[in-house]
Amino acid sequence: MSLRSAVLMAGFVLTALNLRPAIAGVSPLLDEIMDDVGLSPAGGGAITTVMVVCLGVFGAVAPLLARRIGLDRTLLAGLLVIACGVALRGLDGAPVLYLGSALAATAIAVMNVSMPGVVKQHFPSRINVMTGVYVSAVVAGAAAASAAVVPLERLTGFGWRGVTALLAVPALLAALLWLPQALSRRSGPQGGPRPFGVVLRSRVTWYVTALMGLQSLTFYVVLAWLPTILMERGLPADQAGYLLSLTNLVQVAASLAIPVLAGRRASQVPYVVGAGVLTVLGYLGVLLAPTTVPWLWMVVLGIGQGASFALALLIIALRPADPAAVTALSAVAQSVGYVIAALGPLLFGYLRELSGGWTVPLVVILGVLVAQLVAGWLAGRPATLGAAGR
Incomplete structure (x- = not known):
């Protein structure tokens, strides 16, 4: 591997690792943040809500930026904005806390949408492998941030503000590694016709969007409510937390291996359906035993x-x-998908309140998973976006 290729790979992986710590690093410090800033539980929860909403709303900006400055420079700008956002929210006062969180999440939204296009641009013959690397790095970044922020706070003695500021360091390091790609002559604006018209008219777009939104919804329900469900069923708090960590760690391995296999076939239907069935079985286990x-x-x-x-x-x-x-399809699928996902934990909690237990909300999620299986079967069939009738 040449030095240029090594720098490209390292920059790509480190960029992916930066796509979740700004979000995942909030929850372990939330009680301390609320006490220090003077926030109510609703105000503390609003930090994550603001970030997830930004993921859904601002992803559509990515194709516009890519047309003007190119995908590589869009990623570089995103990394710098993440660094500014996480540093800003460590300053004094609730307004800058929310503003910094929104700024970081906006950059993440743009980068989320851009990354599949970057894979297509830089690794056209290894899309399956590099998608696996990308997704596993995203999941690993989230797991590492949620596990490391509290020990890091204790080790450094910086408090939550200092630890928040430290999250800017890996973003700046990734920006440094990605700088050669951004400065390359091949990293200019994306020319050609605007792809949104073709993307929005294609059935494939809406199949993929449904798959992205529904699987994200069921994921965020697990992230938000699983420990509470397990504790109310009798498990101690520490064990409930370990079990959530376990399912997140398993996702790293699954997201690395499955795309490598699925990308070798014209149809991804068996893999998408199989993944959906396993998710159903996991939820059934949580419901029944x-x-x-x-x-x-x-x-x-x-x-x-x-x-x-x-x-x-x-x-x-x-x-x-x-x-x-790819960037246009990614913008539609992820923007709409994250808006759908943001509603999941809220509606799940509302159903819990109405029904007085976890059975009704879990049964509703199983219904959502049936819809996800249908969307996955439709999205996984061989197709070229924009082809007649598709």
């Missing part, structure tokens, strides 16, 4: 959800013919 071999349900759930996320992004990269169309 949450304290009986709970680690097994977490492994099954982790494989299903990790594979589903990776396959949705793989399909986004495979279906269009060029990086500009």
Whole structure:
């Protein structure tokens, strides 16, 4: 491997690792943040809500930036804005806390949408492998941030503000590694016709969007509510936290391996359906026997959800013919998808409040998973985005 290729690979992986810590690093410090800033529980929860909403709303900016400055320079700008955002929210006062969070999430939204196009542009013959690398790095970044912020706070003595500022360091390092790509003559604006018209008229777009949104919804429900469900069924808090960590770690392995296999075939239907079925089985375990071999349900759930996320992004990269169309498809699928996902934990909690238990909301999620299976079967079929009737 040449030095240029090594720098490209290192920059790509480190960029992907920066796409979740700004979000995942909030929850472990939330009680301390609320006490220090003077926020109510609703105000503390609004930090994450603001970020998830930004993921859905601002992803559509990515194709516009790519046309003007190119995908590589869009990623570089995103990394610098993440660094500014996480540093800003460590300053004094609730307004800058929310502003910094929104700024970081806006950059992440743009980068989320851009990354499948970057895969298509830089690794056209290895889309399956590099999609797996990308998604596993995203998941690993989230897991590392949620696990490391509290020990890092204790080790450094900086408090939550200092630890928040430290999250800017890996973003700046990734920007430094990505700088050669951004300065390359081949990294200019994306020319050609505007792809949004073709993308919006294609059935493939809406199949992929449904898959992205529904699998994200079921993932965020797990992230928000799984420990609470397990604790109310009798498990201690520390064990509930370990089980959530276990399912997240399993997702890293699943998201790395599955795209490599699925990308070798014209149809991804068997893999998407299989991932959906595993997710159903994991949720059934949580519904029917949450304290009986709970680690097994977490492994099954982790494989299903990790594979589903990776396959949705793989399909986004495979279906269009060029990086500009990939970016446009990614913008539609991820923007709409994250808006759908943001509603999941809220509605799940509302159903819990109305029904007085977890059975009704979990049964509703199983219905959502049936819809995800249908969307996955439709999105996974061989197709070229924009072809007649598609």
